[in-house]
Amino acid sequence: MGNTPYGPGDQLPLVDQIRPEIADNTTGIPTTGDEFVFEAKAWDDLLLRNANVQYWYDSGPGNNLSMNMSAGNYQNATYTQTINISSNATKMYYNLSVTDTGSNWVNTPIKSLAVIDNDPPDIRDVTFSTPKTGDDFEIISIINDNIGISNSYLEYWFDDENKFNETFEYNINTYKKTIRNPIWATNVSYKISAKDTSDNWANLQTKIINVTDDERPTIIDNSGTPTTGDGYNFVFNSSDNIEIVSKNLEYWIDDNSHENISIKDKNSYNITIP
DSSP states (O other), X not given: OTTOSOOTTOOOOOXXXXXXXXXXXXXXXXXXXXXXXXXXXXXXXXXXEEEEEEEEETTSOOEEEEOEEEEEOSSEEEEEEEEEOOXXXXXXXXXXXXXXXXXXXXXXXXXXXXOBOOOOOEEEEOOOOXXXXXXXXXXXXXXXOSSOEEEEEEEEEETTSOOEEEEOEEETTEEEEEEEOOTTOSEEEEEEEEEETTOOEEEOOOEEEEOBOOOOOEEEEOOOOOOTTSEEEEEEEEEOSSOOOOOEEEEOOTTSOOEEEEOTTOSEEEEEOO
């Protein structure tokens, strides 16, 4: 037989030249930031060795992961692999492959899936100033989104009066809106909301802030000229943008002691001149 390693009656080694088969049983829709499960159904005439999934997002780099046998055996098996979808992906591409013990392999065609953005914008209220009567008040927020912001809004009102809806103005990584506090306001309420390019909404809870009254009351003295031995009437008009809580009259004659009288609900007060 010369150098032939096998002779009559010898059992020849079996060479596996038959490729395994694979089916993509992946279901579901990928959503930003959430889990997604790849599933492959594979079978072989002899024995399967392993299965892999290759995937990538948009024009980004590829990822190659081994899949886990979740059911069946090495001749007929189901393989799965769970990933977390990238938060800023818009499309995902993938294909599945399987290899048998004879190093024969097969893969599925590349499949593309649109990634659905279901993550709402993130809003932070970073307003720091104190609202004051009759003055401007700037409301500031930082709004971020995994894909992109479409619109941002400010709803605000004073005390229990009518509500105003305004569009926030983008300014150097922040969203700002300047409003004018009425001179009569005691508090300002506002709520910030935003919508991303996938129509996901986010809203902050309503914030209520006391408006600081920094306006002085006004008083006008309309009193006449006093005459000795006669009655004298102090006459004055007073007003305030919010409310007058106290009003006092202080008077004295010559070098005599001072009189200090509470006259909150009065616009005049009568005395007798000696």
